[in-house]
Amino acid sequence: MAPDTPPPDSSSAAADTQAANPLLVEVTRGSQVESRHRAALAVVDAAGKVVLSGGDIDRPVYARSAIKSLQAIPLVESGAADAFQVSAPELALACASHSGEARHVEAVTAWLARLGLSAADLECGPQLPGYEPALYALLAGGGDATAAHNNCSGKHTGFLALARHLGAPTRGYVTYEHPVQQRILGVLEAMTGLDLGAAPRGVDGCGIPVIGIPLGNMALAMARLGAPDDQPEARQAACARLRKSVAAHPFMVAGTGRFDTRVMELTGEKAFIKTGAEGVYCAAFPELGLGVAIKVDDGAGRAAEVLMGHLLERFGILSEKQSRSLGGLASAPVLNRAGLHVGDTRLAPRLSF
């Protein structure tokens, strides 16, 4: 993969004839494998050199929520974060897919209020909390899902802050043509090394544009997030501030018991990892100057998480002891409703990368 490679033809007919990505993760139950996941992954350095790969890393992929950190760069480098005294926990929320716990929702609500806005200005749609005790508390109190509970509400609040700072309308900030989204597109182009004007695109679960980016270039952008030496000074500072904010507030990026939070509580600034919908996972390993992008063909997050766990071990980001303290990373138990351990999501026995 060269950083300037244009995205290949992505029509479904062409995609249909592409070779199958390798079988990387399997889910067992009792004495046999029950389900199987194919995936591609790329580990790339900040110069675009592919350090490790599996599967087709040139096929354009929607990164979904896995690149919220890149989408938060304009909030910081534009001066909006300073103008609105955006705190480190708030910057972590701008990079988050949070579980809708009280701390997340309260922080978003307070940040919106400081902008002179409210949850009614968020265009992400409502969502029930992903953390079950928060769900119980909300509904037992007669409450309902709001846009502030949406896992993307911090990202959207960051977009609103940027819109205010740019003097752009806040309404319609999710549209492709809006200055906020165009700024983000420019940052994605610089970080991926691609002209994305003609890239495949669609609309995300939370309403913002998604852009098709080859997996190798997505990993390159994540490497640059960790090692942005070739980027303008304001962007270098923005990347460092975002990384430090997340490392200091890993709870804000996900929530109680979540993989991203548990891992970054241990790694601090050694790793920035971020899950996305439809089986995408991205990471920056700044000390190693590496970026990671994973896409599970079928969209299964359980498989992407096991692959990310494997890479965290393989690149020595987590020590064996740390990995053990998390219950092991390269597999995850399958529990049934009574809590019995009935199988495992694990790496396929013969990895082809």
Next chain:
Amino acid sequence: MAPDTPPPDSSSAAADTQAANPLLVEVTRGSQVESRHRAALAVVDAAGKVVLSGGDIDRPVYARSAIKSLQAIPLVESGAADAFQVSAPELALACASHSGEARHVEAVTAWLARLGLSAADLECGPQLPGYEPALYALLAGGGDATAAHNNCSGKHTGFLALARHLGAPTRGYVTYEHPVQQRILGVLEAMTGLDLGAAPRGVDGCGIPVIGIPLGNMALAMARLGAPDDQPEARQAACARLRKSVAAHPFMVAGTGRFDTRVMELTGEKAFIKTGAEGVYCAAFPELGLGVAIKVDDGAGRAAEVLMGHLLERFGILSEKQSRSLGGLASAPVLNRAGLHVGDTRLAPRLSF
């Protein structure tokens, strides 16, 4: 596939080298395909002749909840259903993966009471209702998930009725060795044409045994459910009674807005269709003498549903008009949190079956 074929070696190492099943379903978002699902499927007649197939139909697969109808046969053929005056809606519940709506939970609770039992005797574990208004109502009233809300609670109540009728202990009725599960194993052997004593096995989400059955034999068993002419008379009567019960009470098998319910409200006895966890879907088309079994490699229910929709159209089970009234069956819209139509789950453009 011959009905008496023993299951192939199912060790994970062997499975790993098997050829990839064909790409049958894709999920689009905007201008590109976002995720891809591979699957196998078999349509078989009651004599074991394969009428249509795609992918590897000899690989053993856990049918999960897709064969609850077969697991309910002993409840009827043993005389337990008559002894306990089990009604048609209750028999439909025994075949159900219901959404935990009030009608489901109340019916299960009343049936348990008639057995002198309660939800505390169910060994399926608790589960929150799958139907959102039922979830809201439960939690807003200060309630909590119970085993009666578990989507499998009707099946388990049927098992308890059978245990009582057999004079077996009710406690431990989910274990492989319990007379209830051994009876079911015997029925599965007769219906699939296989000796399943050495088949791969594990524990289901609700605690009962799951047995690895080649997909072709699973389809054969479903064909026999619809056309059990070669089975003992009591079993023929049991199959007919279960089919009629479900056809008359399709709400009890799933719930508001669910695919199984909506389809069977239209088809009546022309089709019995049943979803299962991890991308399994089974059906009987009794008038055609056919059985269907689908397994999506990666476990995605969204893909299995689109494949079942395609087969319902392809075999003329639903007319074009009926299919249109359901919003089309061979694709399903992907909506984002704001309710916008942002993509489609659809058949892959060049089907290989």
